[in-house]
Amino acid sequence: MGNGFVGALLVIPQAITFAHLAGLPPEMGLFSAVYVTFFACLFGGSIILGGPNTAVSIQMGAALLPFAGSGSPLYVELAIILSLLVGMIQMLAWGGRLATTFQYINPATITGITVGVGVLIMLASLDPLLGMEGFAVGNPLAKLFLLATAGMTLINPYATLVGGVTLTAGFLARRRYPRFFLLHAMLAGYVTGMIIHAFRPQVETEIALLGALPFAWLPLSSPSWQWETWLMVPRLLGDALAIAFIGLAQTMVIARQLNLNNPGAVAIHRETFAQGIANLLAPFFSSFAGSASFNRTAVNQAMGAASPLTGIIASLFVWGLIALFGGLFRFLPVPVMGGMLFLVGWGMIKPAEIRLLRLLKREQAGLAVTALAVIFLDLTAGIVAAVLFSLIPFLLGAARLDVRPVRIGATLALEFQGNLFFATLEKLAATLEERRGEAGLILNLKQVSTLDPAAGAMLVREGQRRQQLGQRLAMFVDSRVHHTLLERLDPNRSLILVGSMAEAREAMLAMA
Amino acid sequence: MTRGVLTLAALLLLPAATGGSAEVDPPPAVIDHPPVEELLTRPFLDDHLANVVYGFRIVTQTGRYAGRYAGNDLTCANCHLDAGRRTDALPLNVAGLYPKWRGKNGRMNGIGLRIRECFVYSMDGIMPPEHAPEVMAVAAYISYLSDGQTVGRSPPGRGAPTLPDTGLDPNPSRGAVVYASHCQACHGDDGAGGETAPPLWGVLSYNRGAGMNNTDKAAGFIWANMPLGQERTLSHQQAQDVAAFLHLQYRPADPRHDTLIKMVEPLVKGAHRLVRRVVALASS
Numbered sequence: 001m002g003n004g005f006v007g008a009l010l011v012i013p014q015a016i017t018f019a020h021l022a023g024l025p026p027e028m029g030l031f032s033a034v035y036v037t038f039f040a041c042l043f044g045g046s047i048i049l050g051g052p053n054t055a056v057s058i059q060m061g062a063a064l065l066p067f068a069g070s071g072s073p074l075y076v077e078l079a080i081i082l083s084l085l086v087g088m089i090q091m092l093a094w095g096g097r098l099a100t101t102f103q104y105i106n107p108a109t110i111t112g113i114t115v116g117v118g119v120l121i122m123l124a125s126l127d128p129l130l131g132m133e134g135f136a137v138g139n140p141l142a143k144l145f146l147l148a149t150a151g152m153t154l155i156n157p158y159a160t161l162v163g164g165v166t167l168t169a170g171f172l173a174r175r176r177y178p179r180f181f182l183l184h185a186m187l188a189g190y191v192t193g194m195i196i197h198a199f200r201p202q203v204e205t206e207i208a209l210l211g212a213l214p215f216a217w218l219p220l221s222s223p224s225w226q227w228e229t230w231l232m233v234p235r236l237l238g239d240a241l242a243i244a245f246i247g248l249a250q251t252m253v254i255a256r257q258l259n260l261n262n263p264g265a266v267a268i269h270r271e272t273f274a275q276g277i278a279n280l281l282a283p284f285f286s287s288f289a290g291s292a293s294f295n296r297t298a299v300n301q302a303m304g305a306a307s308p309l310t311g312i313i314a315s316l317f318v319w320g321l322i323a324l325f326g327g328l329f330r331f332l333p334v335p336v337m338g339g340m341l342f343l344v345g346w347g348m349i350k351p352a353e354i355r356l357l358r359l360l361k362r363e364q365a366g367l368a369v370t371a372l373a374v375i376f377l378d379l380t381a382g383i384v385a386a387v388l389f390s391l392i393p394f395l396l397g398a399a400r401l402d403v404r405p406v407r408i409g410a411t412l413a414l415e416f417q418g419n420l421f422f423a424t425l426e427k428l429a430a431t432l433e434e435r436r437g438e439a440g441l442i443l444n445l446k447q448v449s450t451l452d453p454a455a456g457a458m459l460v461r462e463g464q465r466r467q468q469l470g471q472r473l474a475m476f477v478d479s480r481v482h483h484t485l486l487e488r489l490d491p492n493r494s495l496i497l498v499g500s501m502a503e504a505r506e507a508m509l510a511m512a
Numbered sequence: 513m514t515r516g517v518l519t520l521a522a523l524l525l526l527p528a529a530t531g532g533s534a535e536v537d538p539p540p541a542v543i544d545h546p547p548v549e550e551l552l553t554r555p556f557l558d559d560h561l562a563n564v565v566y567g568f569r570i571v572t573q574t575g576r577y578a579g580r581y582a583g584n585d586l587t588c589a590n591c592h593l594d595a596g597r598r599t600d601a602l603p604l605n606v607a608g609l610y611p612k613w614r615g616k617n618g619r620m621n622g623i624g625l626r627i628r629e630c631f632v633y634s635m636d637g638i639m640p641p642e643h644a645p646e647v648m649a650v651a652a653y654i655s656y657l658s659d660g661q662t663v664g665r666s667p668p669g670r671g672a673p674t675l676p677d678t679g680l681d682p683n684p685s686r687g688a689v690v691y692a693s694h695c696q697a698c699h700g701d702d703g704a705g706g707e708t709a710p711p712l713w714g715v716l717s718y719n720r721g722a723g724m725n726n727t728d729k730a731a732g733f734i735w736a737n738m739p740l741g742q743e744r745t746l747s748h749q750q751a752q753d754v755a756a757f758l759h760l761q762y763r764p765a766d767p768r769h770d771t772l773i774k775m776v777e778p779l780v781k782g783a784h785r786l787v788r789r790v791v792a793l794a795s796s
Contacts, residue, residue: 025580025645067559068559068562069559069563069645069648070643070645071644071645072559072562072563072566072645072648072649073557073562073563073565073566073649074557074558074559074562075645194775197771197774197775198771198772198775199771200771201767201768201769201771201774202632202638202639202767203629203632203639203767203768204768206639206642208640208641208644209638209639210580211580211581211637211638211640212579212580212581213580214579214580224556226555226556228556229556327778327782330638330778331638334641
């Protein structure tokens with residue numbers, strides 16, 4: 001019971017703040033915290049807790065702003081459709097059992113994305129923190145420049161005071177209460193706001209306040225089925241992919257950590273399904289897409305949670321708390337949310353993790369590249385960078401071709417190991433060139449896992465050349481696919497394709 | 513070609529024909545957009561029109577669509593009659609008059625600030641942020657209503673009429689009599705309104721800082737629009753008396769001066785609403 005209560009207490013400010021980050025009304029954040037968590041726990045069967053998420057929220061904002069004003073009716077409609085798309089993509093990922101592919105993503109690049117998102121969130125937090133709502137400059141450098149040059153005329157001093165107190169309180173409380181310092185920060189900012197408003201009316205300070213939160217137990221909603229709205233889908237698809245990816249990637253990182261301590265704690269495919277269905281159902285409960293959350297899962301774990309039941313209870317507690325104290329949020333200054341966002345962003349940059357990577361040059365580069373891509377381009381670019389970077393070792397491995405010469409009597413056998421494809425063509429050509437003098441040559445392709453048409457064509461050309469010179473070329477090909485491919489490429493049968501080394505030797509003898 | 517020449521000639525001759533004065537009334541504006549009611553029936557609206565419709569909904573059902581910032585039981589349309597489309601009833605087709613200087617806060621005010629202030633005073637709520645979607649939507653609705661108006665010129669029937677001086681001071685006790693005979697049937701004996709009409713005073717009405725709290729403005733509005741359905745049946749004196757009577761009643765404090773009271777009022781409102789609900793449940 002206690003777990004659920006603390007978890008709920010923690011999630012409310014986060015949910016409101018992340019909704020703000022996504023440009024959506026705060027109650028949508030709360031509804032997501034309840035319903036997305038509820039469904040994810042119901043179907044996931046692990047102690048992973050989810051809800052509104054930093055990276056997902058910031059990407060939603062970035063994706064939707066070009067199409068409609070932040071928080072406007074069309075914006076909310078598109079946010080709902082985007083969530084639906086994310087859910088669908090994640091369900092496809094579940095159907096294709098793609099969860100395992102996340103283990104090929106270099107963890108350093110995930111750290112890079114997290115650092116990048118942390119920086120973006122800190123930058124985004126400046127607007128509410130300093131009371132320059134609607135200032136909306138996307139480019140981080142331009143924003144810092146404007147702040148440095150014209151900051152004094154742009155900021156609202158009252159809002160800055162409230163935001164500053166929130167930040168200070170957060171940083172002070174952080175050491176002693178590493179899990180709950182956000183609550184302290186919020187409380188400090190809230191009280192500061194009240195004190196200021198006891199002396200100066202809000203019409204004068206113009207500190208933005210959160211306002212009343214409409215409360216509904218069952219906030220049923222439905223995505224728009226107008227074809228005009230759905231025409232936007234192709235333009236949202238890229239962002240939906242990015243959000244689906246980042247959501248699953250974070251879930252998988254958490255799953256990996258939990259499984260490390262307690263093997264079998266999280267069934268990753270089932271968790272993928274749970275995330276997908278939760279996001280798919282979100283649009284029907286006035287919610288937007290979320291993902292598993294590091295913080296909430298950590299709290300859940302620290303509180304000794306052992307079953308998904310705690311998550312379900314937590315989501316019910318959120319309801320209870322909102323029903324009882326929702327009225328108080330009416331006077332929550334928006335700069336307090338700015339301060340909390342800053343603290344969240346700050347917390348995403350973990351120096352220990354980064355320092356550890358300093359030992360490894362390549363990992364370090366991966367971290368830097370993804371982080372910079374996220375900050376200066378966008379999350380999608382960061383994800384592309386992460387995927388590319390993670391592929392490098394596989395590319396290097398795949399482009400390897402080892403050749404071992406074995407002499408069998410008068411004939412030379414070359415044992416190939418690796419892949420024969422466009423990336424190893426050069427090596428193949430050099431090897432064949434080198435052995436031009438041999439009268440009989442056996443190529444043992446048993447250990448070759450990939451053979452592409454380009455390499456096949458080169459082999460066939462070599463066979464034709466040798467045939468003209470009266471030299472022969474026998475090839476031991478084990479795989480049916482490779483066999484068929486070579487046959488198709490070689491209508492004149494200049495290659496001798498055999499099924500074993502013994503056959504190959506026989507063929508050589510017959511020729512000699 | 514000939515037509516062009518003729519038009520040109522007409523243009524050149526026109527000033528001469530009107531005595532060289534440029535004071536020609538502009539031709540009646542051609543408004544080529546459908547009324548909001550038609551937009552409501554459309555299944556899909558683009559970003560702008562969706563905001564216009566959202567603005568209309570906020571104006572007519574403020575508590576439901578902008579309850580985040582509203583603090584009482586009124587809607588914008590309770591005062592801005594027919595959703596801000598009736599002359600002499602504080603019409604909202606005034607986008608062309610903003611931004612302008614206002615003494616109330618001593619600076620240039622855009623339409624956005626005007627909207628936000630009605631939330632603070634008339635709706636006794638909190639001031640929405642400048643870029644709140646609700647403010648943007650009402651602004652979109654107001655500029656939709658203002659299509660065809662001349663920038664900088666007051667549209668006909670703006671605000672409420674200013675009543676002439678009757679020579680007698682407004683008298684609240686005579687106003688109480690007027691209230692009992694002409695208003696009470698709809699607005700209730702305690703002024704709290706109900707099914708038939710919105711509250712005129714009490715914790716859930718407009719506050720001391722609202723434009724309607726000004727007796728002259730209230731008198732003009734009441735004379736021109738109340739009792740609803742029998743507008744302009746009160747004498748100027750009666751309207752002024754009842755406005756003075758309304759001014760004496762209890763209503764929420766002015767947020768500019770009574771900051772501490774404003775912090776307690778939400779609790780009073782909450783308790784009031786709770787009691788009202790319990791009473792309603794008990795009586796049903």
